[in-house]
Amino acid sequence: MINTGTSHEMEEEQDPATMTTSFSDLDLQLSQETMKQMWEELEKLSPNGSFTTVVDQTTMGRGGPEDEEFVECDKFVIDQHIYAQQVENVVSPNGVNPSTSVGTHTDFPNGIIHMDFPEISHLQPVFTQQEQFQQTRASCALPATDNWPGQYGFSVSFGPQEKPTKSTAWTYSEVKDKLYVNMGTACPVRFHTTHPTQRGTILRCMAVFTKPEYVTEVVKRCLNHSSPGDMTNENHPAPEHLIRCDSPQSHYLIDFNTGRHSVTVPFENPQAGMFYTTYLYKFMCLGSCVGGLNRRPIKIIFTLENEHGLCVGRRSLEVRICACPGRDRRIEEKHFEQQRDHSHKVLGKLLNVQLQRYVMN
Structure with a gap:
């Protein structure tokens, strides 16, 4: 009986509102269907629809206040050129924070945010x-x-x-x-x-x-x-x-x-x-x-x-x-040669003056 009561009290102390993201939530966000949709969207950035080298993997999770999503997109190398730059900030399921967004957005199923990158380069x-x-x-x-x-x-x-x-x-x-x-x-x-x-x-x-x-x-x-x-x-x-x-x-x-x-x-x-x-x-x-x-x-x-x-x-x-x-x-070459000859003459006169002063002393 004591053990049962203790177990019950421990279960009551675990408030779901204060717990971190559960494995079931992560499994829902990182499901095969979701990752497939994200991969298909990222492939649209490349001319031939395929990646050459993946520098860093994309990670997603839930964090911050309730009902908010954390999106982090790391660098990919596509056809020998870097097309995407890191984007990380807390966004809400209804949209993207205007102060941190770099593109338009649409809602994915299950509350996951899809990010488009129309201008991902400085050029x-x-x-x-x-x-x-x-x-x-x-x-x-x-x-x-x-x-x-x-x-x-x-x-x-x-x-x-x-x-x-x-x-x-x-x-x-x-x-x-x-x-x-x-x-x-x-x-x-x-x-x-x-x-x-x-x-x-x-x-x-x-x-x-x-x-x-x-x-x-x-x-x-x-x-x-x-x-x-x-x-x-x-x-x-x-x-x-x-x-x-x-x-x-x-x-x-x-x-x-x-x-x-x-x-x-x-x-x-x-x-x-x-x-x-x-x-x-x-x-x-x-x-x-x-x-x-x-x-x-x-x-x-x-x-x-x-x-x-x-x-x-x-x-x-x-x-x-x-x-x-x-x-x-x-x-222009004639003018340049005239200027060069004039400079040589001026320099020669200065050297002669210095030489005469040195001999006189």
Whole structure:
């Protein structure tokens, strides 16, 4: 009798309202049907409907105040790119907390919340098709422009050029380390690496203003050339992007944080017997266009990035988009040589003065 009474008292002390989640509740939430539905929804994020690598498993449970659900979605790697970022917060069965939600929601059976992720990257693709999504790291407000070969010995060069006449489509000046190119002309750029890159490596090209007063502004085309009526924008998804790459695998991106435009392509290692990989780039606005470049000098930054969007190599150079690349190159090189000769003369005079003072003393 004493044992029975003690057992009864112990049962009364276990208040269901204060107990943690029971195994039956977890079994209900993590049932085979529920997990199958969640897996099918997550598979919609990938272009081919399959995961490549699961980094962390999704966990679910009940916690916090009564009638609330705890949802936690960890990272998955889909087709060599990270598509989902961790989301964790307490949500109610009737909706998602507005301060913590990252997407829309609908109710699953059994009170489990389904989360959609329409914008799970810091970069917004211009393409609307899901299969053309390319996730990369967000760029800084002031992108680095210093050349850095990185672990793969990344570098850029240009092939043999014709005589730099006025009618040439593009020309590269080694003296100025500057590219002179006509608008809309396909310019071949050679990319070198001393070591083969890993699978999933991408090549990004982005334009920035060089003067400090304009460096934070986004480089884009003028209103005239970016209008839908312009013939260069027919069937093109990124009419405002200054730089285009003639590759069927090109992705045109807009950074959510800075608004900067960039174009990326999967980087291909050189073919057998070759020491470089060539991509064709076009520059779709003149440097003198009002409302666009507006005679402000720009640089283009080529960055080699791994599958997680981390920079592993960088090369930058100045670009002048003009109607007569050959003429402008000769003018600027002549002016540069005159300035260099003047600097040498001034330095020589200073050295002579110092030498005379030293002899007199």
